[in-house]
Amino acid sequence: MTRPSEVTRERIMKAAERLFAERGYDGTSVRAIVTKARVNQAAINYHFDGKDGLYREVLRAAFRALTENQLKHAQELGAMSREQALTEFIRRQLHPLMARDEYSRHMRIFNWETVRPTPVFRSLLSEEAAPFMGLSADLVRRFLPEADHRTLMVASIWLIGQCNVFLRNREQLAQPPIGLVVDEDAVGWLAELIGRWVIGGLGGHP
Amino acid sequence: MTRPSEVTRERIMKAAERLFAERGYDGTSVRAIVTKARVNQAAINYHFDGKDGLYREVLRAAFRALTENQLKHAQELGAMSREQALTEFIRRQLHPLMARDEYSRHMRIFNWETVRPTPVFRSLLSEEAAPFMGLSADLVRRFLPEADHRTLMVASIWLIGQCNVFLRNREQLAQPPIGLVVDEDAVGWLAELIGRWVIGGLGGHP
DNA sequence: TTGAAATTCAAACGATGGTTTGAAAATGAG
DNA sequence: CTCATTTTCAAACCATCGTTTGAATTTCAA
Incomplete structure (x- = not known):
């Protein structure tokens, strides 16, 4: 079973990977990521403990x-x-x-x-x-x-x-x-x- | 003669070159540049018409x-x-x-x-x-x-x-x-x- | 020396950044 | 169903960003 939290995690990772690749770390905002991933603003902090943590995971x-x-x-x-x-x-x-x-x-x-x-x-x-x-x-x-x-x-x-x-x-x-x-x-x-x-x-x- | 404006221009260019090289465009703030160059905050806009203009010049x-x-x-x-x-x-x-x-x-x-x-x-x-x-x-x-x-x-x-x-x-x-x-x-x-x-x-x- | 132009300055502006908050909603074991 | 836990959400928070402002200062030809 895919827990609901897993799908948003995955969505964030996917969107973040694309944006980081395209514009780099400084060039992509968490707002751009959550918009592309269609998740809530706070999701990144909840699931990855901030932009840094997300980037680490993507890397x-x-x-x-x-x-x-x-x-x-x-x-x-x-x-x-x-x-x-x-x-x-x-x-x-x-x-x-x-x-x-x-x-x-x-x-x-x-x-x-x-x-x-x-x-x-x-x-x-x-x-x-x-x-x-x-x-x-x-x-x-x-x-x-x-x-x-x-x-x-x-x-x-x-x-x-x-x-x-x-x-x-x-x-x-x-x-x-x-x-x-x-x-x-x-x-x-x-x-x-x-x-x-x-x-x-x-x-x-x- | 070196006009006073020329020395601040030069100072900004020099500081900006170093910072842009080190951290890239997105990674360097105009505040960091003016601090390193020891010039006023507004100097970049006055002399280079903004961060973009300065970067263009450095490039x-x-x-x-x-x-x-x-x-x-x-x-x-x-x-x-x-x-x-x-x-x-x-x-x-x-x-x-x-x-x-x-x-x-x-x-x-x-x-x-x-x-x-x-x-x-x-x-x-x-x-x-x-x-x-x-x-x-x-x-x-x-x-x-x-x-x-x-x-x-x-x-x-x-x-x-x-x-x-x-x-x-x-x-x-x-x-x-x-x-x-x-x-x-x-x-x-x-x-x-x-x-x-x-x-x-x-x-x-x- | 005078006065208009060029330059510097401190302060503030509005926008955007990442993060926090506290409540609402969804979930799933008992 | 119940209820504690997990997850989502809208809103706000605070720092930083690039830029603007308007006055003060400096410069230099006349």
Whole structure:
């Protein structure tokens, strides 16, 4: 059974996630959230102990969903050639380019955090970023088996960052004078292209 | 002679630049600005016609300084080998890693804009981004002389984005569990490393 | 020195922010 | 059904926000 309190909680979370992603923490008012969620003004304080508490909850949920989604397909990469695995990893990173889905909403919330990290985010990152970093490191190690720890780490970060420009500036890039519109087909093409460059850079055989 | 109005204007600009970079537009109040600048409350409205006008001014100044700084050294790149030029370009991009200087403050203001671009920024970008993109495109073209327009453009964007992860997440990366602290020497090392990967990816000879 | 223009200032304004309140309504175990 | 608990609600509260006001002060050409 879904207790009535659960449905308003869920409504608030959903509305808040969208608004936080769109306008950031400072940019969204609790009044905007309760209006979008069609709940009472005081509901946020009752259920989440204030705007801060709600944001913390939204952030945790986004983080969990995001890492789960990436790690879920981690084992598949092990079965591929290193070149295939790397291209697949990149393709998955580029996925938010295709649609304004839940996934890309979570990414947006994270983007706000990279500009000015909240303490919640900092701890979340230091506690749970390891598996994701590890995934990238595993991919890189197959190309640089003899690299020292520091180089390997930098390479992992570098790999993670390969798609960021395209993700972060999607809207700007779509407009003149660039005009780079990316549909489903184009994502595959883009992943291939970036994949080839990354593989070449790491000394693979594209 | 420096008119008295000029010094308060300058004080406001300076304080505002720092605060906007640190906390973003929504996160900084005009009261915080006037306190930091040690000017009267109404000064912002008198000199800049409101918070919006001040922000516009700060943004324009940051943009101008940033592009000038890159384009000023553009011609030097032409005299180098393509590999040298590309590494130098990357080193220059990594420059803000070294110190909390004016340059990195401008970068931060831009980072806020990439999350949620203001109309001012949009127009600024569409009007004046061309030369900077062109610089990147020139570098890339020396490696991909036969690439079509679309590929060349994507490659240019890709090149510009190579250093973003390190710049944007500097604070986080410096902390555990990564612990990537970057001093002046390390920037050179990092530029070499990234340079080699990019060159390799574009089919050069690292 | 004079006087009009430019600039500074303290105070207040209206709007919006997050949060609190106390009562009303809904819920569900006994 | 009963009644204690949980949940919703409209209204108000208080702080902060960006901006305005009108007078005081400073500036500088005449």
